[in-house]
Amino acid sequence: MSLNVDSADVAFTFKGGMLPMTVMELSSADPEHIRRQLASKLSQSPAFFQHTPVVLSVEKLDEPHLSLERICAVCRDHKLLPVAVRGGSEPVRQSAWALGLGWFAPVDESRAQMLKSVSSEPVASSEGAAPSALGDESAENGESSALGATRVYRGTVRSGQQVSASSGDLVVIGAVNAGAEVLAAGSIHVYGALRGRALAGIHGNMQAGIYCRELTAELLSVAGNYKRLEDIDSQLLGAPAEVHFTKEQLEIKPLN
Amino acid sequence: MAKIIVVTSGKGGVGKTTSAAAISTGLALRGKKTVVIDFDVGLRNLDLIMGCERRVVYDLVNVIQGEAGLNQALIRDKRVENLFILPASQTRDKDALTQEGVAEVLDKLKQDFDFILCDSPAGIERGAQLAMYFADEAIVVTNPEVSSVRDSDRILGLLASKTRRAEESSDPIKEHLLVTRYNPERVTSGDMLTLDDIREILAINLLGLIPESEAVLRASNQGVPVTHDISSDAGQAYSDTVSRLLGEDMPLRFHEMQRKGLISRMFGGGRR
Numbered sequence: 001m002s003l004n005v006d007s008a009d010v011a012f013t014f015k016g017g018m019l020p021m022t023v024m025e026l027s028s029a030d031p032e033h034i035r036r037q038l039a040s041k042l043s044q045s046p047a048f049f050q051h052t053p054v055v056l057s058v059e060k061l062d063e064p065h066l067s068l069e070r071i072c073a074v075c076r077d078h079k080l081l082p083v084a085v086r087g088g089s090e091p092v093r094q095s096a097w098a099l100g101l102g103w104f105a106p107v108d109e110s111r112a113q114m115l116k117s118v119s120s121e122p123v124a125s126s127e128g129a130a131p132s133a134l135g136d137e138s139a140e141n142g143e144s145s146a147l148g149a150t151r152v153y154r155g156t157v158r159s160g161q162q163v164s165a166s167s168g169d170l171v172v173i174g175a176v177n178a179g180a181e182v183l184a185a186g187s188i189h190v191y192g193a194l195r196g197r198a199l200a201g202i203h204g205n206m207q208a209g210i211y212c213r214e215l216t217a218e219l220l221s222v223a224g225n226y227k228r229l230e231d232i233d234s235q236l237l238g239a240p241a242e243v244h245f246t247k248e249q250l251e252i253k254p255l256n
Numbered sequence: 257m258a259k260i261i262v263v264t265s266g267k268g269g270v271g272k273t274t275s276a277a278a279i280s281t282g283l284a285l286r287g288k289k290t291v292v293i294d295f296d297v298g299l300r301n302l303d304l305i306m307g308c309e310r311r312v313v314y315d316l317v318n319v320i321q322g323e324a325g326l327n328q329a330l331i332r333d334k335r336v337e338n339l340f341i342l343p344a345s346q347t348r349d350k351d352a353l354t355q356e357g358v359a360e361v362l363d364k365l366k367q368d369f370d371f372i373l374c375d376s377p378a379g380i381e382r383g384a385q386l387a388m389y390f391a392d393e394a395i396v397v398t399n400p401e402v403s404s405v406r407d408s409d410r411i412l413g414l415l416a417s418k419t420r421r422a423e424e425s426s427d428p429i430k431e432h433l434l435v436t437r438y439n440p441e442r443v444t445s446g447d448m449l450t451l452d453d454i455r456e457i458l459a460i461n462l463l464g465l466i467p468e469s470e471a472v473l474r475a476s477n478q479g480v481p482v483t484h485d486i487s488s489d490a491g492q493a494y495s496d497t498v499s500r501l502l503g504e505d506m507p508l509r510f511h512e513m514q515r516k517g518l519i520s521r522m523f524g525g526g527r528r
Binding site for chain 2 (some may be wrong): 158159160161174175177178179180193195212
């Protein structure tokens, strides 16, 4: 893509990139309070805490002087790597720079609202990154599935199991049984019966879809818009189907 | 080298202990040196089904905690040679079992036996997880009803993730489906799931099908494993199951309704 004509002489090239990033939205400025919550989260999903880069969002805090240094130390103790701060007052910006962190302008109220509605659902379950704005143009709908790799799972997803593709599409070659859950940032394809729960577009991708060979799903969701088994037209059940988000609602069609 | 087989189900009351007793008896009847271990600490039943409840002195927990030797706790079956029972404790709870202790007991038994059957407690808690942890093969006991199938599905998920073979990423546990309490009449009338339904959802190999039978209840109350009742349908079905476990190819029986008489025979009715 980039034009490196005389590449031998080039030490680096600047490229625009959009990376998945977890935003840690602080609602408390007390480092001890944060430490307690991190400790309990760490025991629930240790896989998430692998020197994961995070952006500390302080937009919701009303404190002009918060001890950013101590908060960063608490994060590092729990294998979270603060790379930048978003929002806050001028002293906050200065201390972020002093700590070697980047600073992002706060997102405006409406965008904050949208991001909140998108990110509230998936964080607990998938170990991948939540959506974030690295700069103002990122985190547009539809971007996330283009970024990540497709995950292919072979075999039956059984009751109690959870299979997720945190950044791309999920392909299941087998059935998803009742009581099982499949999640994907992009679309979900099930080459078998879908009897469990399927949540596509967990980071807010409205273009994501769900496709299956036999629909008996307990729950279908695209970008947080869901239908329960009870809400699904019974004529569609037991047959191949595709699910999309159109005109403000979830549309289920036979797949032929 | 001994094979460790866990008999498990998730759901209670589906016939785990009955099956563990019947299959271990069947294996011993074919000359395989077999021990069956009751992992249901606190709710022990296996000794009753095996008819050796009056001869229990020491149990699995005693052995694990070093209060008795393994040979002191093993009970020799009176009817079949080569068959031993290691009972559970009735007074302790499942916290008395430790992974190291179970490993030690199994390692010792492996040197002497061909087959070690672990009769799992119901549920998916500690006792059930320890019963399955060291298994080479698993017999998943399922009744033809929705909740039992779902619980079996859950257990299959645990077998694929919470066992030593899964943690060491060695060859996965060999999973067998054993459908019990199958009643072809009630299946045909739609009261029960069909064998095909169960197999489609669980997607594992069918080891056997045991019809719902008076003989099972009788055997349990008398403390004689149903495998000894070779004239009964259930006894024969367990015998077939043991044959398949030993690698023989046996046709499936007892899964269709009996033809009732001349008329249904003339019209070919009654069969699906």
